Amino acid sequence: MNIAIVTGASSGMGKEFVRQLFWESDNRIGAHYDEIWMIARSEDKLRELKEEVRGSVFWINSKVPTSSGSHYITGLRVLPMDLTRPESLAKLSARLQKEQPVIRMLINCAGMGKNGAFAGQSQEDTHSAITLNCTALSELTNICLPYMLPAASSLPKKHGPRIINIASSAGFLPQPGYAVYAATKSYVISFSRALAVELQGKNIAVTCVCPGPCDTDFIKVSKDDPNATFTGIKSKFVTTTDKLIPASIRASKKCKKMLVYGLGQKALHVMSKILPTSWILFFEKGMY
Numbered sequence: 001m002n003i004a005i006v007t008g009a010s011s012g013m014g015k016e017f018v019r020q021l022f023w024e025s026d027n028r029i030g031a032h033y034d035e036i037w038m039i040a041r042s043e044d045k046l047r048e049l050k051e052e053v054r055g056s057v058f059w060i061n062s063k064v065p066t067s068s069g070s071h072y073i074t075g076l077r078v079l080p081m082d083l084t085r086p087e088s089l090a091k092l093s094a095r096l097q098k099e100q101p102v103i104r105m106l107i108n109c110a111g112m113g114k115n116g117a118f119a120g121q122s123q124e125d126t127h128s129a130i131t132l133n134c135t136a137l138s139e140l141t142n143i144c145l146p147y148m149l150p151a152a153s154s155l156p157k158k159h160g161p162r163i164i165n166i167a168s169s170a171g172f173l174p175q176p177g178y179a180v181y182a183a184t185k186s187y188v189i190s191f192s193r194a195l196a197v198e199l200q201g202k203n204i205a206v207t208c209v210c211p212g213p214c215d216t217d218f219i220k221v222s223k224d225d226p227n228a229t230f231t232g233i234k235s236k237f238v239t240t241t242d243k244l245i246p247a248s249i250r251a252s253k254k255c256k257k258m259l260v261y262g263l264g265q266k267a268l269h270v271m272s273k274i275l276p277t278s279w280i281l282f283f284e285k286g287m288y
């Protein structure tokens, strides 16, 4: 059984990844997945997404009939779990061991970060951000690789299993107001780039995606405010998941190691390489 695993599938970017992978799989554009495993804490939202995506099957298949005339169904599996809890990863590992799937795609998308001065943050928020963004992402990759590596060697070059890790442009530099979050995303960038090099000879592509502000629930969660939106200079660079996610999948298909999405983010990336960090921090302090 070929599968794709998407974390953070209940909302925002992860939800859009599920929609796109399902559409591609069902229409034989790229890899076919027998199942997409959707992971997040909110079971109700995952079930809603499953219904929504399934509801589109007839329309999709009637638009693009398969050569055999039969439907090419991709299953959607709801796996509600809190990735900050070690028992969740143990459960997932046991499930993989039992079912022995081939993981053709792993998308590490679940992530969070609290906004505000570090001194005002709780130990729980700090623990959750580091555990979800760094520990769970790395350990899940660890758990999944044994189900990717054997298939990788038998597949044509550049058509092997793929990993997409969602980092952030926040990871380019320290960010007052998002001190822990930005540090965790630096970790994701560093980890992903090293892993990409380790795995490229093994026919597994790792793509690190670095978006800037995107219209998801991220900002609402980070500010604990259901009405929160991006403000200041960030509000000028807000993108949408329907643009970002197809670009991320394209980058992964091309085996790109890094996608910095958006002109503003590309400029920030270049500046982070050439300007002294203290200069950028001085500018950032004014925005914080």
Ligand SMILES: NC(=O)c1ccc[n+]([C@@H]2O[C@H](COP(=O)([O-])OP(=O)(O)OC[C@H]3O[C@@H](n4cnc5c(N)ncnc54)[C@H](OP(=O)(O)O)[C@@H]3O)[C@@H](O)[C@H]2O)c1
Residues within 6 Å of the ligand: 007, 008, 009, 010, 011, 012, 013, 014, 039, 040, 041, 042, 043, 045, 081, 082, 083, 084, 109, 110, 111, 112, 113, 132, 166, 167, 168, 169, 210, 211, 212, 213, 214, 215, 216, 217, 218, 219, 221
């Ligand atoms: N939106 C932006 O501006 C932006 C910019 C750059 C990078 N990013 C990154 O993009 C990724 C996706 O975020 P998003 O923008 O789509 O935000 P989002 O809409 O808030 O989605 C976050 C996802 O993570 C899941 N999640 C949170 N805590 C979890 C936990 N303990 N266990 C399992 N799943 C958990 C959430 O599901 P449940 O609540 O149901 O668990 C949700 O599906 C994150 O890594 C984020 O850091 C976002």
